[in-house]
Structures are given as C-alpha cells and as structure tokens.
Amino acid sequence: MSSGPIRQALEEFFAEQGWPFADTAVPDVLETRYGGRTTDWICLAEIREATYQLLFYSIVAERAPAERRTEVAEYTTRANFGLAVGNFELDMNDGEIRFKTSLDVEGAAITKHLVQQIVNANVVVTDLYLPGLLGVLRGQIDPVTAIGMVEPQPDSPKT
Numbered sequence: 329m330s331s332g333p334i335r336q337a338l339e340e341f342f343a344e345q346g347w348p349f350a351d352t353a354v355p356d357v358l359e360t361r362y363g364g365r366t367t368d369w370i371c372l373a374e375i376r377e378a379t380y381q382l383l384f385y386s387i388v389a390e391r392a393p394a395e396r397r398t399e400v401a402e403y404t405t406r407a408n409f410g411l412a413v414g415n416f417e418l419d420m421n422d423g424e425i426r427f428k429t430s431l432d433v434e435g436a437a438i439t440k441h442l443v444q445q446i447v448n449a450n451v452v453v454t455d456l457y458l459p460g461l462l463g464v465l466r467g468q469i470d471p472v473t474a475i476g477m478v479e480p481q482p483d484s485p486k487t
Contacts, residue, residue, distance in 0.1 A: 332377035333438050341443040349373075362386065364455035367462075371451070380434035384446050386454040391423035392465045400425065403464045403471040407457050410479060413449045416457070425461065427454045 335356075342349045342360060349360040356375040361368055367389070374383040392400040397420055404416035404425070414429040429446040431438075460474030 332375075334377055334380070334382050334433070335375050337438045337440050337443050338373055338375065338382065341440045341447065344440065362451045362454075364451070364458060366455075366459055369454070369458075371447075373447075379432075380438075381430060381432050382438070382443065382446065383428060383430045384450050386427045386450055388425040388427075388454075388458070388461065390425075390462065390465060392418065392425060393423060396465050396467060397423060399467075399471050400461070400465050403461055403474055406471060406475045407461075407478070411453065413446070414453055416461075425465075427457075 335358075338358065339349070342358075347360045347362075349358045351357070352359050352372070356377070358373045358375070360371050360373070362371050369389055370387045372385045372387060374385070376382070397418065400423075401418050401420070404418050408415045414427055417426050417428055418424070427450055429450040431442060431446045433442065457478055460469065460478055463469035464471050464474050
C-alpha cells in the first residue's frame with residue numbers, strides 16, 4: 329500500500345466530500361460508493377505512485393449478458409465518441425462495464441482540485457449515461473434510441 333502524494337490528495341478529497349472509502353484486497357486500490365440519480369454504484373481508485381497516475385473507475389453493478397454485449401458495445405462506443413474526458417470500457421469476456429477517468433501528474437504537483445476534476449467528471453458522466461446503458465443491457469431499448477435520449481442528434485435543433 330502506497331502512502332505517497334496521490335493517495336494523500338485522494339484521501340483528502342474523499343474526507344472533504346464526506347465519502348467513506350476503504351482499501352481493497354488489491355494493493356493501492358481504494359473503494360467508495362456514489363449515489364446517482366437512479367442508482368448507486370461502486371467506484372474504485374487505482375493509485376500508481378511509481379508512474380504518477382491515478383485511475384478512477386465507476387463500476388456498473390449489472391454485467392452485460394453475453395447475448396446483449398454487441399448492443400452494449402455499440403452504446404458505449406457511441407457514448408465514447410463525443411466524450412472529452414474519460415471512456416466506457418466493456419469486458420467482452422465477462423460483461424463487466426465501467427467508466428474510467430485518469431490523471432498523469434508526472435512533473436507536476438497533485439492537488440485535491442485535480443482529483444476532484446477526474447472524480448467529478450467520472451461520476452457525472454456515468455450518472456448521465458447509466459439509465460440508457462442499463463436499458464440497452466436489459467434489452468429494453470436499442471443503442472441508437474438510448475444515446476438519443478442523452479445526446480442531441482445532428483438533425484435536431486440545438487438549444
């Protein structure tokens with residue numbers, strides 16, 4: 329378990345936000361939970377002090393069933409296309425879905441503010457796209473329609 333500046337900044341951020349966190353069985357990975365608009369989920373923070381990196385994941389509680397993985401892959405690919413920060417990941421072997429944001433601070437000082445930026449970007453994007461994602465993996469909606477509920481479409485008027 330590391331005790332370097334990345335872990336310190338992350339723990340300070342969690343403490344300020346009142347987010348409980350715990351070490352996991354995996355070294356240098358902390359776990360917390362986030363409560364979104366429609367559900368809550370586990371978040372994992374992977375601390376890589378040696379390479380000056382922090383990876384933050386929102387883990388979708390439901391796995392994509394094998395017969396829906398192609399549709400889920402389409403949804404996550406469509407979602408990823410317009411994202412400025414972070415990306416959805418789908419494990420095609422077991423159906424695990426997660427959203428990842430990351431930070432590389434080599435040559436710079438890490439601060440709570442930098443941690444806040446990647447954590448907030450992560451949970452906000454996950455919360456936005458999660459209802460459509462769950463609809464697709466449950467077979468309730470197709471990927472194009474689900475993305476259309478989140479993102480403005482090219483032929484729709486922009487506000």
